[in-house]
Amino acid sequence: xxxxxxSAFYHDSAAALVIDDKIIAxxxxxxxxRKKHDASFPCNAIQFCIDHAGLSLRELDxxxxxxxxxxxxxxxxxxxxxxxxxxxRSFLSxxxxxxxxxxxxxxIIFSELSKIEEIKKGDMKLLFSEHHLSHAASAxxxxxxxxxxxxxxxxxxxxxxxSIAHGKDHTITMLRELLFPHSVGLLYSxxxxxxxxxxxxxxxxxxxxxxxxxxYSERFCGYVRLIKDELIDIAQDGxxxxxxxxxxxxxxxxxxxxxxxxxxxxxxxRLPDGELLPEHCDLALAIQRITEEIVxxxxxxxxxxxxxxxxxxxxxxxxxxxxxxxxxxxxxxxxIWIQPASGDAGGALGAAYCAYHMYFNKTRTADGTSDNxxxxxxxxxxxKSDIERTLRKFKADAKYYENAHDLCNITAQLxxxxxxIGWFQGxxxxxPRALGxxxxxxxxxxxxxxxxxxxxxxxxxxxxxFAPSVLVEEAGRxxxxxxxxxxxxxxxxxxxxxxxxxxxxxxxLPWREKLYYQRSDIPAVTHLxxxxxxxxxxxxxxxxxxxxxKSFQERTGCGVIINTSFNVRGEPIVCKPEDAYKCxxxxxxxxxxxxxxxxxxxxxxxxxxxxxxxxxxxxx
Numbered sequence: 001x002x003x004x005x006x007s008a009f010y011h012d013s014a015a016a017l018v019i020d021d022k023i024i025a026x027x028x029x030x031x032x033x034r035k036k037h038d039a040s041f042p043c044n045a046i047q048f049c050i051d052h053a054g055l056s057l058r059e060l061d062x063x064x065x066x067x068x069x070x071x072x073x074x075x076x077x078x079x080x081x082x083x084x085x086x087x088x089r090s091f092l093s094x095x096x097x098x099x100x101x102x103x104x105x106x107x108i109i110f111s112e113l114s115k116i117e118e119i120k121k122g123d124m125k126l127l128f129s130e131h132h133l134s135h136a137a138s139a140x141x142x143x144x145x146x147x148x149x150x151x152x153x154x155x156x157x158x159x160x161x162x163s164i165a166h167g168k169d170h171t172i173t174m175l176r177e178l179l180f181p182h183s184v185g186l187l188y189s190x191x192x193x194x195x196x197x198x199x200x201x202x203x204x205x206x207x208x209x210x211x212x213x214x215x216y217s218e219r220f221c222g223y224v225r226l227i228k229d230e231l232i233d234i235a236q237d238g239x240x241x242x243x244x245x246x247x248x249x250x251x252x253x254x255x256x257x258x259x260x261x262x263x264x265x266x267x268x269x270r271l272p273d274g275e276l277l278p279e280h281c282d283l284a285l286a287i288q289r290i291t292e293e294i295v296x297x298x299x300x301x302x303x304x305x306x307x308x309x310x311x312x313x314x315x316x317x318x319x320x321x322x323x324x325x326x327x328x329x330x331x332x333x334x335x336i337w338i339q340p341a342s343g344d345a346g347g348a349l350g351a352a353y354c355a356y357h358m359y360f361n362k363t364r365t366a367d368g369t370s371d372n373x374x375x376x377x378x379x380x381x382x383x384k385s386d387i388e389r390t391l392r393k394f395k396a397d398a399k400y401y402e403n404a405h406d407l408c409n410i411t412a413q414l415x416x417x418x419x420x421i422g423w424f425q426g427x428x429x430x431x432p433r434a435l436g437x438x439x440x441x442x443x444x445x446x447x448x449x450x451x452x453x454x455x456x457x458x459x460x461x462x463x464x465x466f467a468p469s470v471l472v473e474e475a476g477r478x479x480x481x482x483x484x485x486x487x488x489x490x491x492x493x494x495x496x497x498x499x500x501x502x503x504x505x506x507x508x509l510p511w512r513e514k515l516y517y518q519r520s521d522i523p524a525v526t527h528l529x530x531x532x533x534x535x536x537x538x539x540x541x542x543x544x545x546x547x548x549x550k551s552f553q554e555r556t557g558c559g560v561i562i563n564t565s566f567n568v569r570g571e572p573i574v575c576k577p578e579d580a581y582k583c584x585x586x587x588x589x590x591x592x593x594x595x596x597x598x599x600x601x602x603x604x605x606x607x608x609x610x611x612x613x614x615x616x617x618x619x620x
Contacts (some may be wrong), residue, residue, distance in 0.1 A: 001360060002382065003019075003061055004046065004060050004062070005017075005353070006065050007346075010198050013345070013346075014027065014029060014038055014045055014349075015029075025048060025052040026378040029041075031379065031428065031573060032044030038572075041301075042348075057116060058117070058119060058123050058124065060124055062125040063124055063125070063127070064126075065127070066131065067134065071158035075158055077252065079180070091123040098389075106126060130158060130160075131157025134350035135163075136314065137349075138342075138346040140167035141170075144368055145167070145335075145571060146368065147201040148306075148311060148312045149303060149306040149308040151165075152173065152315040152318070153316070154343070160180075161179065163178070166308070169364060181244060182239070184240060186247075186249055187242060189203060189255060193254070195209070195283065209280070210287075213286070214278070217282060219278075230243060231243055232266055236301075237300075238295060238300070245260065276461075280477065295326070296332075303333065310333055310334060311335075313338045314342045321489050325531075335483065337371060340430060370540075376431055376433075376486075379430060380575060381426050390578050396605070398597040401597075402596070408547045411423075412552040416443060418449075419442075419592060420442050420590050423437075424580040425437045433489075435535060438566040440564045443524070444525045445523070445524070445558060449562060450515075451467070455564070458569055460568075466563075467535060467564065468532050469545070469561055474559035478494065478559075479492050484538070486537075494519075494530050499519060500518055500519055502517070539550055571583070585603070585607040
């Protein structure tokens with residue numbers, strides 16, 4: 001049975017193809033259009049999925065959209081009615097778009113699919129899943145577990161903003177829902193907005209900024225009290241109530257009432273390019289800690305309702321790897337599994353799985369150990385001839401290595417020497433994390449590497465941390481982790497014996513001085529609180545990347561390297577060889593490894609741009 005899942009029209013449009021319980025292909029539209037968080041109908045992603053499988057649209061048993069448009073339209077209308085007469089201008093400007101995208105969605109989907117291949121309505125079955133059911137399905141059905149509690153948390157779907165469900169065999173039963181306008185995701189996004197980051201893309205920056213706050217300061221404690229006293233009530237089960245007097249996302253054009261927040265916190269909203277002050281760091285830490293508390297309470301309730309030993313997570317808030325790590329370390333569950341594409345892109349995969357298992361009533365197999373994600377390497381791959389065409393196009397100078405072992409040895413040597421490497425291999429990753437196929441790599445032991453990668457390669461804020469890739473069998477030598485973390489979705493601590501003591505006045509230091517203080521013997525991947533967002537590397541899913549790490553370990557004795565996504569600030573992760581070469585030449589990367597070709601920056605032709613490319617990519 002062949003089922004195509006689609007998500008579109010909010011952010012992170014995507015397509016995923018499932019054939020007989022196996023994920024064949026999945027990709028976000030942004031990777032093809034080069035528009036970050038592209039919300040348009042995923043024509044390119046769909047084309048890739050069916051081409052990869054060698055199918056036509058007519059051969060599909062169903063196409064499934066990840067949410068129910070009429071329920072969403074109902075929520076929008078009822079929300080504006082409830083807050084009337086406020087938001088009239090916003091309502092009138094949005095109504096034509098809603099009618100097109102919600103009321104006429106079925107017609108739009110058939111029209112867009114017809115651009116890919118000439119089809120008629122009778123040629124395929126079109127189904128619609130519910131938003132949070134799609135998230136839940138994306139978390140449970142590919143997981144290793146035969147039975148599990150499921151938590152989904154995001155901004156908002158149709159009405160739900162969070163849910164607790166129970167997955168068993170090939171069914172999912174929804175047990176609890178939190179309804180709009182009360183939303184953990186929108187609360188977190190509101191703080192991202194107030195601190196100068198872009199909503200629906202900058203929330204991970206807020207998480208990265210939080211450790212720069214001072215947890216011992218009166219200001220931090222005061223922010224926590226203010227948030228709990230004025231903005232939010234947190235119930236024992238993790239459900240929340242948000243004081244809408246302080247928020248503007250229901251019917252307005254901004255996330256918060258800026259004037260009320262300024263008076264509450266005694267600071268003005270930070271502009272996107274504004275200076276980061278200690279109060280910004282403390283406020284980021286306050287909302288991060290509160291979010292962790294909420295997620296832990298929801299997890300406790302999920303355990304109580306299901307009695308399960310296992311937990312699955314999805315929804316945008318499930319990308320908060322710090323909160324995930326707290327849930328795991330709490331001991332509530334024997335293990336947890338998080339969908340690598342937890343945001344709306346993952347809804348496409350969940351929608352396909354919903355149809356397969358719950359609409360068509362197909363059985364599911366789970367072995368309790370391995371997931372069904374193929375390491376999240378589900379996107380396009382490119383042949384040697386594809387790469388050679390790109391090299392000819394740019395008249396690039398490259399050396400070809402016939403033997404992959406030799407390629408890994410020379411690349412490991414270059415990393416050891418302090419070089420920054422663009423690494424482009426195999427199938428593109430699914431989800432927002434680069435996992436060793438579309439990655440920029442560096443030496444985790446190099447104290448200057450974080451600064452260089454942020455300022456000279458990624459062109460982004462210097463406070464942002466980098467993640468380590470580590471051989472799975474070596475992870476316990478470096479980090480307080482006793483299990484695999486293949487998707488870079490768990491934060492854990494660097495081992496105490498690898499840490500360096502902090503000065504007595506550390507928490508009172510300006511954030512830049514905190515940033516460049518060497519905290520461990522792998523400083524480039526050790527965050528301010530001694531944490532790291534770990535990716536374990538496995539022979540079964542990525543033998544070439546594993547070989548690179550082994551080669552580096554053999555040379556240096558260290559089984560850890562830096563892994564960050566192959567892109568610059570505001571750009572989607574590279575998809576094609578051409579994207580990789582452009583990114584390589586636009587930055588201060590030293591070498592590019594693309595397939596079995598090695599390119600040295602200093603030997604490339606002079607690079608000329610037709611326009612200022614940095615203006616293409618705005619702050620994310």
